[in-house]
Amino acid sequence: MMDFRTLPDGPLRLENVTVPACLVGQAGGLVRTALSLDGGRIAGKGGTPVDMGGAMVLPCFVDMHTHLDKGHIWPRSPNPHGTFTGALETVRADHARWSAEDVGRRMDFALRCAFAHGTRAIRTHLDSMEGQDAISWPMFAAARDRWRGRIDLQAACLIGCDGFSRDGAFRDTADIVADHGGVLGMVLYPVDDLADRIEGFLEMAAARGLEADFHVDETLDPGSETLRALADIVTATGFDAPVTVGHCCSLSAQAEARALDTLDRVAAAGLNMVSLPMCNLYLQDRHAGRTPRMRGITLVHEARARGISVSFASDNTRDPFYAYGDLDILEVLRQATRIGHLDHAGDDWVRTVLDHPAAACGFAAPSLAPGAPADLVLFRAREWTELFARPQADRIVLRQGRAIDRTLPDYAELDDLMETP
Numbered sequence: 001m002m003d004f005r006t007l008p009d010g011p012l013r014l015e016n017v018t019v020p021a022c023l024v025g026q027a028g029g030l031v032r033t034a035l036s037l038d039g040g041r042i043a044g045k046g047g048t049p050v051d052m053g054g055a056m057v058l059p060c061f062v063d064m065h066t067h068l069d070k071g072h073i074w075p076r077s078p079n080p081h082g083t084f085t086g087a088l089e090t091v092r093a094d095h096a097r098w099s100a101e102d103v104g105r106r107m108d109f110a111l112r113c114a115f116a117h118g119t120r121a122i123r124t125h126l127d128s129m130e131g132q133d134a135i136s137w138p139m140f141a142a143a144r145d146r147w148r149g150r151i152d153l154q155a156a157c158l159i160g161c162d163g164f165s166r167d168g169a170f171r172d173t174a175d176i177v178a179d180h181g182g183v184l185g186m187v188l189y190p191v192d193d194l195a196d197r198i199e200g201f202l203e204m205a206a207a208r209g210l211e212a213d214f215h216v217d218e219t220l221d222p223g224s225e226t227l228r229a230l231a232d233i234v235t236a237t238g239f240d241a242p243v244t245v246g247h248c249c250s251l252s253a254q255a256e257a258r259a260l261d262t263l264d265r266v267a268a269a270g271l272n273m274v275s276l277p278m279c280n281l282y283l284q285d286r287h288a289g290r291t292p293r294m295r296g297i298t299l300v301h302e303a304r305a306r307g308i309s310v311s312f313a314s315d316n317t318r319d320p321f322y323a324y325g326d327l328d329i330l331e332v333l334r335q336a337t338r339i340g341h342l343d344h345a346g347d348d349w350v351r352t353v354l355d356h357p358a359a360a361c362g363f364a365a366p367s368l369a370p371g372a373p374a375d376l377v378l379f380r381a382r383e384w385t386e387l388f389a390r391p392q393a394d395r396i397v398l399r400q401g402r403a404i405d406r407t408l409p410d411y412a413e414l415d416d417l418m419e420t421p
């Protein structure tokens, strides 16, 4: 593999590279082509030729659903049983330690990981209950400024829907979100007056001109149908800002006809779906002494067949909701491919970590077209089986045409934050 650090400055022509046809406006699977790089951008032609030997090239990634504020607390707050309830309770207890410095240092650590793996845009959720919003949002805004030009950052507030009321503390949270250019977010699960809460939430978002991002039905209880309720309310109210729905696990446990009917409503409402397959695999269908039978992943094939925007994202990293992960979206796509049988099912699933999430969130679209920034990830792999067989730890990441230092931060940096207070 070419060592980009030893190449002279000046225009280059990467000959004999392999790219997904869907990214260069062609039909079919992978195609061999050439990419010219000039002045930090992709150019139409020209440059000193370099034979890339068939290396796969992708534009840098978009990770549209993360929890940077929770990341890397595992050593001090491990999930006691690996369950969803254990995750909720453990994180809630850990909140006492979420000073601006604590959240900020863990967030910066996570962003350095994501950057090294080739990600250039991230949306994170930020726990915003019980006064945490006043700490985390200004700290997030500072991180967004610091990372500008390397990773485009967005944030969505996170509260449980039983913590929502039209005239309670969430109004202040919504104002903080609006002040920081954020997205209004909430977790939906069955509660008695769910429809009223969703309507009130969307009214607050509309009054402030905010987009919406929901965690929905992160459970295998088939009776959890908050996605269905949300889709119907969005359609009925005509709420017209982009709406994202994450998880949607219960669809996979419902009777087929019912789940597909809900997806028809999601399509009609124009909701953007994001699946978090690694976190689902960890939390869903976990029972002590019993082998899990269900994967938790939502109905991604059926959703795409209905024209719904489907993306995959990291979700949690090294926290009680997911013990592992490193904000490597290639790992997410590799795992999603295996968990969801994306192989043998069309050629353009790579778009679920590129232009689909970019469009859902309003990030600049990752592109290989002339004029786009030369923000590229290059692999020794020459086809999908080679790409997904290895972690691709030796990938090269170019930002504006230059190879970045891909050294990952050392976990020991965070040791002092993990000590017992």
Ligand SMILES: [Zn+2]
Pocket (backbone or CB within 6 Å): 065, 066, 067, 125, 215, 246, 315, 316
């Ligand atoms: Zn999440």
